[in-house]
Amino acid sequence: MTSPTPPAGPALRFRHHGHRDAALIRDLLLDIHDEVYEGSDDPLAGREAFAGFVDHWSAHAGFACVTAHDGDQPVGYAYGAPLGPGTRWWAKVTPALSDDFTAESGARTFALSELMVRAPWRGTGAAVRVHDTLLAGRREQRVTLLVHQAHVRVHDLYQIWGYVAVGGVVPFEGAPDLLAMVRTLQAPGGQGSAGTSSA
Numbered sequence: 001m002t003s004p005t006p007p008a009g010p011a012l013r014f015r016h017h018g019h020r021d022a023a024l025i026r027d028l029l030l031d032i033h034d035e036v037y038e039g040s041d042d043p044l045a046g047r048e049a050f051a052g053f054v055d056h057w058s059a060h061a062g063f064a065c066v067t068a069h070d071g072d073q074p075v076g077y078a079y080g081a082p083l084g085p086g087t088r089w090w091a092k093v094t095p096a097l098s099d100d101f102t103a104e105s106g107a108r109t110f111a112l113s114e115l116m117v118r119a120p121w122r123g124t125g126a127a128v129r130v131h132d133t134l135l136a137g138r139r140e141q142r143v144t145l146l147v148h149q150a151h152v153r154v155h156d157l158y159q160i161w162g163y164v165a166v167g168g169v170v171p172f173e174g175a176p177d178l179l180a181m182v183r184t185l186q187a188p189g190g191q192g193s194a195g196t197s198s199a
C-alpha cells in the first residue's frame with residue numbers, strides 16, 4: 001500500500017461567499033487588509049478608504065469572494081465580480097484597447113479586485129490556491145486585475161500565473177499608476193478564450 005501524497009503547503013480551508021454574505025465577512029476582510037497594509041504610505045490603504053472599496057464590490061449581485069483559513073487562523077482572501085456592459089474598467093487604459101477587446105456583456109470578464117495573504121503564509125502557495133479556488137468553475141472567458149506599476153515582483157508572479165499586461169491605467173483621480181492584466185479562464189468544457197491577442 002502506498003502512502004498518500006501530502007498536500008503541498010499548509011492545510012487550508014476555503015469558504016466561498018457572495019453578495020448576501022457581505023455583512024458577515026466585512027470585518028474579516030478589513031482586519032486582514034489592515035494587517036497586510038500596515039505601515040503603507042498609500043493614501044487608499046487606510047481602513048476607511050478600503051471599506052469603501054469593499055462595500056462597493058460586495059454590493060454587486062455577482063460579488064464572489066473566497067477566504068482561506070489555516071486551522072482557526074485567517075490566511076487571506078480574494079474577491080471580485082463580473083464586469084457589466086457599462087463598465088469603465090477599460091476606459092482609461094493606455095494604449096487604448098480596441099472596442100472588440102473592451103466589449104463587456106456581464107458574462108465575458110471577471111474582475112479580480114483584491115487578493116491578499118497574511119505574511120506568514122506568503123511564499124507557501126496559499127495565494128495561488130486562494131486565487132485558483134475563487135476562479136475555479138467560473139463561466140467567464142477571462143479574468144482581469146490591476147496591479148501597481150511599481151510592484152514588479154507581483155507582475156512577475158501574475159505572469160507566472162498566466163496573466164499578460166494589456167496597458168497602464170490610473171482609474172480615477174488620486175489612484176496610483178496601475179497595470180491592467182488579463183488571463184484566459186477555461187470555461188467548463190474547455191471553451192474559454194480571453195481574446196488577449198486582440199487588444
Ligand SMILES: CC(C)(COP(=O)(O)OP(=O)(O)OC[C@H]1O[C@@H](n2cnc3c(N)ncnc32)[C@H](O)[C@@H]1OP(=O)(O)O)[C@@H](O)C(=O)NCCC(=O)NCCS
Pocket residue numbers: 036114115116117118121122123124125126127128145146147148151152153154157
Ligand atoms: C500578492 C500576494 C498575494 C502574493 O503572495 P505569494 O504568492 O505568496 O507571493 P509572495 O508574497 O512571495 O510575493 C511575490 C513577490 O512579490 C513581492 N510583493 C508581494 N506583495 C508586494 C507588494 N504589495 N508590494 C511590493 N512587492 C510585493 C514579494 O516581496 C515577492 O518578491 P520576491 O519574489 O522578490 O521575494 C502577497 O504577496 C500579498 O498579499 N501581498 C500584499 C497585498 C498585495 O500586494 N496584493 C496584490 C494586489 S494586486
